[in-house]
Amino acid sequence: MASVRIGFIGAGNMAQALAKGMVSAGLTKPQHIIASSPKTDQHLLDQMAAIGCSTTHNNAEATAHSDVVVISVKPAVVPRVLHDIKPSVTSARPLVTSVALGVTLATMEGVLPTESRVIRVMPNTPALVQLGASVFTRGTHATDADATLTHRLLSAVGECDEVPETFLDAITGLSGAGPAYMYLVVEALADGGVKMGLPRPLAQKLAAQTMMGAAKMVIATGKHPGQLKDEVCSPGGCTIQGVHALEKGGIRAAFIDAVHAATTTSISTASGK
Missing domain, CATH: 3.40.50.720 (NAD(P)-binding Rossmann-like Domain)
Structure with missing residues (x-):
């Protein structure tokens, strides 16, 4: 090779x-x-x-x-x-x-x-x-x-x-554009850490490592992401409170909309529109 x-x-x-x-x-x-x-x-x-x-x-x-x-x-x-x-x-x-x-x-x-x-x-x-x-x-x-x-x-x-x-436009919207979505998540998590008093370099490192570790857990365990989420959320604990805040902010719909918008743009590019 x-x-x-x-x-x-x-x-x-x-x-x-x-x-x-x-x-x-x-x-x-x-x-x-x-x-x-x-x-x-x-x-x-x-x-x-x-x-x-x-x-x-x-x-x-x-x-x-x-x-x-x-x-x-x-x-x-x-x-x-x-x-x-x-x-x-x-x-x-x-x-x-x-x-x-x-x-x-x-x-x-x-x-x-x-x-x-x-x-x-x-x-x-x-x-x-x-x-x-x-x-x-x-x-x-x-x-x-x-x-x-x-x-x-x-x-x-x-x-x-x-x-x-036929899969390629949707894949463009998901994994082709996906790194940009993930960078926004890392930046936002780091901002949250800074808001609560952490130095930015530490907050950014923790946010990035947490994302990488969570992704590895999905791949290595083969478990549904929802199951892994449930395993972290103790009853009445801080994690479920954070998840609730994300749900109120419409995080799922926002990511679905992002993939839809990027896919639609890819389709338009292919059709010359």
Whole structure:
């Protein structure tokens, strides 16, 4: 796996998170990664170069010698990128993957050469610390070997599942946007600690560790989150009082609404609205 050559089209936050995570996990080497971006984004390429990756302003160059290409640009830019890399793509190589919001497999396959191997990916930024939540869906000509390779690459930076493409908008609203929701929770909990007299660094550390620990409990025990919540809430205790305050504030509805709003935006992006 360390010999896999990966080309990133786009060098923003997601590309950097995936590149750093894959290198940290030993799945590839920095010298086997090349990233391309416009001259206006030279600062992003400089950050990739700081990892030890090669850089270029030529998308075709980033594609020509790669085993896997990761398209990591804004959705509106994807059609131009696909045309840029088209001459360098065959049915044999590279495997073309995309993390672009709302860009469907049909869209990519419609531009690239016939029988191009395409996979659509939805990762999230905690891949940077190897705690990502990623999913992927394969195109018409992607093979079992392609799916296995994609799974191994994404599993190196967190959890990974293969899903139907119809799930991707909802997954975008849940785990794609989800880290931002969780950062708000950590910040709010820390603010609560500060309000009650704790130093901010300590309050923030406790809030973040508590969130990470609670998430680990859900995954490790396999218990329903409601059961775990009940196990913490002693009758008449302080925890149930805090839970009651959250329920009065509509916390469940707020998170459901957040996922709904983000999913709706993803659907609109895919439909061009």
